[in-house]
Amino acid sequence: MSKTLETKREVTSESTEQLLGPLSNEIRRHLYYTLGHFGSNGDASYYYRALAHAVRDRISQQWQRTRERFANPETRRVHYLSLEFLLGRSLNNAVQNLDLEEPVREALQEYGYHLEEVAEEELDAGLGNGGLGRLAACFLDSCANLQLPVTGYGIRYEFGMFHQHIEHGRQVEDPDHWLRDGNPWEIERPEFTRTIQLYGHTERYMDEDGIARVRWVGTNDLLAVPYDMPIPGYKNNTVNTLRLWKASTTDVFDLEEFNAGSYPEAVAAKNNAEQISMVLYPNDASENGKELRLKQQYFLVSASLQDVLAQWVKQHGDDFTDFGEKNCFQLNDTHPASAVPELMRLLLDEHKLDWDTAWKITTECMAYTNHTLLPEALERWSVQLFSRMLPRLLEIIYEINERFLGEVSKLYPGDMELRKRLSLIEEGNEPHIRMAYLSIVGSFSVNGVAHLHTELLKSGLFSDFYKIWPNKFNNKTNGVTQRRWLSHCNPKLRDLLNETIGNQWESDLEQMSKLVPYAEDAAFRKKWAEVKRDNKHRLAEYVKEHTNVEFPLDAMFDVQVKRIHEYKRQLLNVLHVIHLYDRIRRGETQGMVPRCVLIGGKAAPGYHVAKLIVKLINNVADVVNGDPATQDLLKLVFFPNYRVSAMEIICPGTELSEQISTAGKEASGTGNMKFMMNGALTIGTLDGANIEIREKAGAENFFLFGLDAKGVVETRKAYDPNGIIAADPEIRRVMELLEGGHFNASEPGIFDLLTSGLRNPYDQWVTIADFRSYIDAQQVAGETYTDQDKWNRMSILNSAHSGWFSSDRTISQYAKEIWGVQPLKA
Numbered sequence: 001m002s003k004t005l006e007t008k009r010e011v012t013s014e015s016t017e018q019l020l021g022p023l024s025n026e027i028r029r030h031l032y033y034t035l036g037h038f039g040s041n042g043d044a045s046y047y048y049r050a051l052a053h054a055v056r057d058r059i060s061q062q063w064q065r066t067r068e069r070f071a072n073p074e075t076r077r078v079h080y081l082s083l084e085f086l087l088g089r090s091l092n093n094a095v096q097n098l099d100l101e102e103p104v105r106e107a108l109q110e111y112g113y114h115l116e117e118v119a120e121e122e123l124d125a126g127l128g129n130g131g132l133g134r135l136a137a138c139f140l141d142s143c144a145n146l147q148l149p150v151t152g153y154g155i156r157y158e159f160g161m162f163h164q165h166i167e168h169g170r171q172v173e174d175p176d177h178w179l180r181d182g183n184p185w186e187i188e189r190p191e192f193t194r195t196i197q198l199y200g201h202t203e204r205y206m207d208e209d210g211i212a213r214v215r216w217v218g219t220n221d222l223l224a225v226p227y228d229m230p231i232p233g234y235k236n237n238t239v240n241t242l243r244l245w246k247a248s249t250t251d252v253f254d255l256e257e258f259n260a261g262s263y264p265e266a267v268a269a270k271n272n273a274e275q276i277s278m279v280l281y282p283n284d285a286s287e288n289g290k291e292l293r294l295k296q297q298y299f300l301v302s303a304s305l306q307d308v309l310a311q312w313v314k315q316h317g318d319d320f321t322d323f324g325e326k327n328c329f330q331l332n333d334t335h336p337a338s339a340v341p342e343l344m345r346l347l348l349d350e351h352k353l354d355w356d357t358a359w360k361i362t363t364e365c366m367a368y369t370n371h372t373l374l375p376e377a378l379e380r381w382s383v384q385l386f387s388r389m390l391p392r393l394l395e396i397i398y399e400i401n402e403r404f405l406g407e408v409s410k411l412y413p414g415d416m417e418l419r420k421r422l423s424l425i426e427e428g429n430e431p432h433i434r435m436a437y438l439s440i441v442g443s444f445s446v447n448g449v450a451h452l453h454t455e456l457l458k459s460g461l462f463s464d465f466y467k468i469w470p471n472k473f474n475n476k477t478n479g480v481t482q483r484r485w486l487s488h489c490n491p492k493l494r495d496l497l498n499e500t501i502g503n504q505w506e507s508d509l510e511q512m513s514k515l516v517p518y519a520e521d522a523a524f525r526k527k528w529a530e531v532k533r534d535n536k537h538r539l540a541e542y543v544k545e546h547t548n549v550e551f552p553l554d555a556m557f558d559v560q561v562k563r564i565h566e567y568k569r570q571l572l573n574v575l576h577v578i579h580l581y582d583r584i585r586r587g588e589t590q591g592m593v594p595r596c597v598l599i600g601g602k603a604a605p606g607y608h609v610a611k612l613i614v615k616l617i618n619n620v621a622d623v624v625n626g627d628p629a630t631q632d633l634l635k636l637v638f639f640p641n642y643r644v645s646a647m648e649i650i651c652p653g654t655e656l657s658e659q660i661s662t663a664g665k666e667a668s669g670t671g672n673m674k675f676m677m678n679g680a681l682t683i684g685t686l687d688g689a690n691i692e693i694r695e696k697a698g699a700e701n702f703f704l705f706g707l708d709a710k711g712v713v714e715t716r717k718a719y720d721p722n723g724i725i726a727a728d729p730e731i732r733r734v735m736e737l738l739e740g741g742h743f744n745a746s747e748p749g750i751f752d753l754l755t756s757g758l759r760n761p762y763d764q765w766v767t768i769a770d771f772r773s774y775i776d777a778q779q780v781a782g783e784t785y786t787d788q789d790k791w792n793r794m795s796i797l798n799s800a801h802s803g804w805f806s807s808d809r810t811i812s813q814y815a816k817e818i819w820g821v822q823p824l825k826a
């Protein structure tokens, strides 16, 4: 029997300070003791992992102290709930934010390594699809930079976003087993494991005080085990937390089965539970409707809410009076919308509050961000599935709906149409729950992600709700973190900026406006152009390595990278490349500037049209690059496996940023902002944040084309793409090349679906309507490029006016206008 000692030695952040030695020793120690690596010349991946552990150790103390600051019961805290966090790599980010670059370089030198080489070994944490997931990652960075008490909550997917490779021009998906060699950044916290219930049924009963209550019983239970990742702030002694949940089985085995000799079956149940956090759904901007996806959503929500409530109870017991005042849950789209009924369930059934008190608390602390107007992306879950998997939540949703529609009837007596339109339940053969409506009703704040987007929410999709609750609606134009998307990814530009305007811009991007006068300084423009050329060189080498196509450095680097989706209109870009190719073949090259066009992005594996667009890009690339007539005037590549670490090389080397979505469809865009910061000029439509980019940069520094959102709606009423094609000889020639099989001689007919879509009067994306205007804007961009002085002036002014697009600005607005939280200074 063990005896409890009288005095325990406490482990505090102070008492561990002296444990860490010089960095080079720490690397050696981790190589030997943590990784069991012996001998001299191991591969770089061991050095990556040893260094990552050594850097993480140096974060620990600040991390612990930040947690202690957050734990103050007087602090109002924010919990950012998101099914996606597209983090990319962490090493360089941590080294930069902790100001460790010099010591790390010196330490690695002892082992004969460069930091760049070692950093390359890190696999991207690809726990997201695209813009929405990357936004969550930029937000965490800005929250840490601003020292805000915000915790991210997500899922620790075993398999992140799939890897893409191209075979015979087509996308092939490979699983992304990013955790295979371990993840040095995470720390498992089994002591905060939570139990999640699924299925079963509900029962009514009387509690000790004679009050009618409900319990959810007969459930299949599983465990949620948290893994914490550090989110270091920028040189500010703050380290915030991203808590990711992994699904696991309850360790209580089914003893009956066990006794019946079914031990292996009982153990196998473990597998079933672990499915839930196995894989990220690879659909961007389209809903899923799959049972496993709903489980993932509820799993995240229930684990995170229980986590927050447990911390609350530890400090305040069962007094929830101030809970709503001290907590805010930001819902990243409707994916975590079951947080509304789940918080109600926990407060009613577990903590025994009455409905009105629980509802007051819930609506005090939920806030919802909408990310899209596309109808195919609006989540609706079948009532039948809900009643099976989450029966207690469905009862609560019905009650929320009854009470809400009661309020509606009071406001608009007798308006049955309105009641039907606003109902959280969409009636029909198979009734569905409208998750966006549930989020609006359950939240005190509803925000869009760019000015136009929010206006369209208020006047269109959510107009009935806007009439009832105008004050709930607000705009928060997206942003990106300049620490990753400028400082880190463009060190040459960072150095030039620092020597020109100082380094304040790294935590205050508005300082970039100090560059404005330098646009007129010829010596500065020369330096600016040299930096761009170096970055083009780096990009060209990267392209050569991955596609075997040479990009000549004198050409304009014209780039479109983002998820492949019809609304983003990669097809319009390809049509333009075909147009240029046609002109070259006709010898009509006057005013044409040499161009290298790069297109990259992943298509959802089940999205047939998007995959066909990938195939078309590859086929056109083969023909264009293989035709001696194009010389160095035109190149096209499809860049495979677009991801965060690829963007870090692509955006600094880009000169022309393609932001060409159908107006009214792209909620904001954030790729557009990364390019702008790095001095690319934008060719774009009046969509999402493009509008704000053009306002900030000045209309004269932006290549605008196409219909605006209103124009798209008008055009679609009597759209005649065939008439437009017939009337414009250049457009006609492009269609003839495509339809004549010029790019698919050996596979006739494969692109018919795309060409018939372009010619369809009901084409939602009105691609042909914008084609002429796009060709003309591209011509202006090309002509501008031939005047390099003018181009560089415009490029500098774009960077100089990018201050608004820092996620620090976005997050300051969330903090002030939605969350009501203050910085907690270290």
Ligand SMILES: *Cc1c(COP(=O)(O)O)cnc(C)c1O
Pocket: 129, 130, 131, 134, 561, 562, 563, 642, 643, 644, 647, 668, 669, 670, 671, 672, 674
């Ligand atoms: C920024 C980013 C996106 C979002 O790009 P959009 O052009 O706004 O769609 C998607 N994927 C990655 C890897 C990114 O870095």
